[in-house]
Amino acid sequence: MASRAQEATRDAILATAAEAFASPDAVSMTELARRAGVARGTLYRYFPTRRALLNSLKRGAGDEASRRLAEAKLDQVALDEGLARAVRALVALDKRYLFLLSEPQPSLREEPGVVAPIVGLLERGREQGELRADVPAACLLESLLALIGACIRSGRAVGMARKT
Secondary structure (H helix, E strand, C coil): CCCHHHHHHHHHHHHHHHHHHHCCCCCCHHHHHHHHCCCHHHHHHHCCCHHHHHHHHHHHHHHHHHHHHHHHCHHHCCHHHHHHHHHHHHHCCCHHHHHHHHCCCCHHHHCHHHHHHHHHHHHHHHHCCCCCCCCCHHHHHHHHHHHHHHHHHHCCCCCCCCCC
């Protein structure tokens, strides 16, 4: 079982990596260790390869997004409230969300706990005539995910994660 100090170090590395990997500039593991305030050897003890670090980021962000969307209970509210809740849940991921979007195939699409509740909400909106039925739910999902990413990247998502 990891100590609190070990968990804090791991969390600091992951937070730094999410921020660094969300930017368009390539970052080496040595630079990442420097930014996280740990020795390069420490970084490699926690994450032996860059891929291990990326996989951990992906899992953590996907788990957090799934948890937040489940707590939002999108299936129990009207479409407009469901969309607002989904946006707040994903915006709250901040840089971790941008990291997922920077992957060649955005990882959020691979997360059933993320995709299913949102697609379910969009399909319900299409069936009830609140959304255009001629636009596939997959297209609506892609558009929503891209808009959330654009808001986070531009800094315009500030405050969007709070309940209004």
